[in-house]
Amino acid sequence: MPHVLLSIACHAYASAAIAYLAYLVRPWRLFPIAARFLVGSGLVLHAIALVTAFSGQGGMPQGILQGLSVLAFLLLSILLALEIRYRIPVMGALLTPIAVAILVPPLVIGGGTNSLPNAFPRPLLPLHISVALLGLAAFGVAAGVALMYLLMDRQMKGKHFGVLFSRLPSLRFLDELNRLLVVWGFVALSVTLITGAFFAGHGFFWAWDSKEIATVVAWGIFAALLTARFFAGWQGRRVAVLTMAGFCLLLISFFTSYNAEQYRGLFH
C-alpha cells in the first residue's frame, strides 16, 4: 500500500517537473499552477505513505532508502511553500527533477525496511534523524537558490541574456532567500550535531568518522558564512559558492551516515 502511494506521488512529481520545465520554454501561467497542484497532491500521498511506513518502526525512517524518500518529501514541501509564497517557477523546474531523481531508488529498489544494525534504545534518534533530514532539505533548496544566483549573476555579467534571464527572480531576492534558508538550515544542522553527539543518552559522543568530520566542517562553513554575512556584509556570489560547497559536504555526511552493509544490502 505505501509503495503504491509513493509510486503515484512520484508520478505526480514527475508531471510537475515537466510542467515546470515547460514553463521555461513557454511562460504560460497555467503550467506553474498545474505544477503546484501536482506537487501538493503528491505530497499528501507521500505523507500518507511515510506515516504508514514509520508507524511500525518507532516513528522514524530507517535505512538510506527511507531517508531519501523523506529527503525528497521535505525538499518538495519547502519548495511548494516557497513557490506558493513567492511564485518562482524556475525553482520548481530546478528542484522537482532532482526530487524525482532522489525518489527513484526508494521506489525501484522497494520500500524494504533495513533495520539499524545495533538497535538499542536511543531516545533522541527520531528527533536527530528528522531534524538532520530537514536541515539537509533546507540546504538543498539553498544550494538550488545559490545555483540560480550564479546563473543569474553569470547572465548579468556576461550580458548574454538567455531564456532563463526573464524567468529568474532578481539577484537580491535570491540572496535574501539564500540567507533565510541558510539560517534555518544552520539551526537544524546545529540541533542535528547536538542530538547526534548526545543521542546515545550517556554523555558526549565523538568517533572521528567521516560523517562526523564532514558535518562539523559543513557546520563550520555555514557558521563562517553567516558570521561574514551578518558582520562583514558578505552577500552575492561568494555566499552562493560557499552555500553550494557546504551542501556538498552535507551530502557526503548524509551518504556516509548509512554504513556499508546497508549499501550492500540494497543490491542483494
Added chain:
Amino acid sequence: MDLICLGVSHKTAPLSVRERLALSSQQQLELLTRIAGPESEALIVSTCNRVEFYLAGPASGVSRDTVLAEIAARGGDGTLSHLYEHRGEAALVHLFRVSSSLDSMVMGEAQILGQVKEAFEIAQQSGAVRGELIRICEAAFAAAKRVRTETAIGRAAISMASAAVELAIKIFGDLEGKTVLMVGAGEMAELSLRHLRAAGAANMVVTNRTFERADALARSVGATARPFEELSSLLVTADVVLCSVASPAPLLTKESLSMVLKARRHRPLFMVDLAVPRDIAPDVNELEGVYAYDTDDIQRVVADNSAVRSAEAAKAEVMIAEEIARFFRERALRDGIPVIARLRARAEQIAKAELERTFASLGDNLTEKQRQSIEAMAKAIINKLLHQPTTKLRETAPQQSDHRLAGAAAELFGLESEDPKR
C-alpha cells in the same frame, strides 16, 4: 538659399569647449539682438551636447562674422578649430537631423526637439526669427515629429532607458529606497532619471563638473545636486550609477572602484555608461558584485536592437530627405504660384477680350447654346495651352531654389511688368 549653420557638438568638441560656449536663455536673448539685423535672422541652439548658430537672410554673412568673433571671445582661439559650418541646403539638412535626434549622442532621444523648440521661442521673443527662418524651423519640427511617429527610433532611446531600469530591477528586485547617482548631465540623463524615478527610485543624486548644470538637471527631475569633488563618497552610497561625462579617458577605473567597493561592504552596484567614449573602464565589470554596462550592452538587452536601430535610422534619413524636398517644393510654390496664377489670369483676360470682340461682330445671330460652345472652346484652348507650362513650373520648382523656370515663364509671357516688386 542664404542659410548658414555654425556650431560645435559632441562630435567635434570636448565638453570643456562646449561648456565655455554654452549659453543661458538670457545670454541667448542678448546675443540674438546683436547678431540678428533687419537683413538677417538668427537662431541659437544651446544644449549640453551642442551649441549651434543658424543664420538666414541676405546679410547672414555679416552675422557670421559677429558669431565667429563671439565664439573666439568666449572659447578662446583654439575653439574655432572645433567649429563646423554648413551652408544652404546642407545647413537645412543639419537642422532637420538635429531636431529629429539623428545627430544626438543617443540617437532617438526625445529631449532635443524640445530644446530646439525652446531656442526657437527665445529667438521669436527677441524678434530674431521672422520670415524664412520661421518657415525653416516649422518644417524642421514637422520633420522631427514625422520621424518620431513614423519610425521606431524614439522607442529605441526610450527602450534603452527602460532596459536600464529592467536590468536594475533584475539586480535589486525593485528600486524602492535605492540611491541613483547621475554623473554628468548628458542628453540621456534626464530621460534615464525620469524612468528610474517612475520605477520607484526615490533617492536621486546628480553630480557634474559644472555644478550649475548638475543643479539645473537635478531641479528638473527632483534630484539633489552634489559637488563633483564628492564623487568617491557618492559612489559608496549609490546603488545605481549612471555616467554621461564627456571624458577622453575613463573616469572610473577598476582600481579606483575597488577602493570604493571595500567601503560599500559588498552591496551590488549597477553601473550604466551612457557616454561615448566610455566613462567606465570595461574591466570594472570583472569586480564582484559590480554590473557595468555601456550603451552597446544596454542596446543588446533590447532584442535585435542594433539592427532595428540602423534600419530605423535609415528610414528616418529617407524621411528627412523627403521633408527637405517638401520644404523646397512648398517654398518654390509659395514663390512660383503667383507666376502661374498671373499667367492664367493673363490668358483668361486675353480670351475674354477676344470673345467679347467676336460676339460683338457676330451680333445677335448666335443662339445661347452656340455662345456657350464658343466660350467653352476658348476655355479649352487656354487650359490645353497652359497645361504643359503650369505642370512644368510646379514640377521643376522644388529642384530650382532660384526658380529659374518661373522667372523665364514670367518673362516669356510678359508678366514682369505687372508686378514691379518682382
